[in-house]
Amino acid sequence: MKKSMSCLFALCLAVASAAARAEEAEPLRFGVVNQRSVALTAEAWNPILTYVGHKIGRRLVLKLGKTAPETTAMTERGEHDLAYSNHMFSPERDKLGYRAILRIAGEPIRGLIVVLEDSPIRTLKQLQGHTVASPSRDAPIAYQVPMDHLKRSGIDVRVAFAGNQEGAMAQLQFGKAAAATVNQKILDSYAAREGLRYRVLWASPPYPDIPIVAHRSLPPKLVAAIREAFIGMDEDPEGRKALRACADALSLRQPWSFVQADDRDYDVYRRFYEKSLVKD
Secondary structure (H helix, E strand, O other): OHHHHHHHHHHHHHHHHHHHHHHHHOOEEEEEOOOOOHHHHHHHHHHHHHHHHHHHOOOEEEOOOOOHHHHHHHHHOOOOOEEEOOOOOOOOHHHHOEEEEEEEOOOOEOEEEEEEOOOOOOOHHHHOOOEEEEOOOOOHHHHHHHHHHHHHOOOOOEEEEOOOHHHHHHHHHOOOOOEEEEEHHHHHHHHHHHOOOEEEEEEOOOEOOOEEEEEOOOOHHHHHHHHHHHHOHHHOHHHHHHHHHHHHHHOOOOOOOEEEOOHHHHHHHHHHHHHOOOOO
């Protein structure tokens, strides 16, 4: 009887241990808000996620929707453990438990309203009644902030949503829209890659660059390991190789590097949402 009980106890321990190992090995789901095509996003981010996964001993898997709203909805449903996104600071989404832990090093970002270089439109007032391309309603810098300014200026436009930022730029480039609302850094890389010549009609105040956010359910030690792996990339030959692959895919002037982010830095987004006239 004692032998049987010992065997049963050992079996239970083995099952529990196997379950724990399986849980530890479960990939971390990583979302990236759609700024570019799904294929280009994967080409840019997969080398980085592969590197970080190797460093922390746990795979990071890219999970995307076809458009920015689809990917943001996935994050809202808790389908991402981590996400590169600045869509989670609205009052409703702020309650979901995602907090900024990292960002790309460098200057802040700005929302722009741009036209083609040879456009006859010279002022914002001349946009009245025209079609303006935007990525999606969810985009704070590339839609919400510029549209809030247009509303406060009494300028009514027709908005054409393109699903992502490069889609909005393409609509402008090929004459489907008179102007586009975009994130300056995304516009810079697109213009360099596609030869887009444009003129800025308006630029927003600066905002902290898009963060990597982590869900509150992740253990603090794991979050610390993830943060350390991202921050250390540019000091590791393999990390630099992954960052260079990303830069080449996106036609960046120089590779990214990552720095720690303080979630409180993103209170400027939260304050914007409190006062914004854009409610749709």
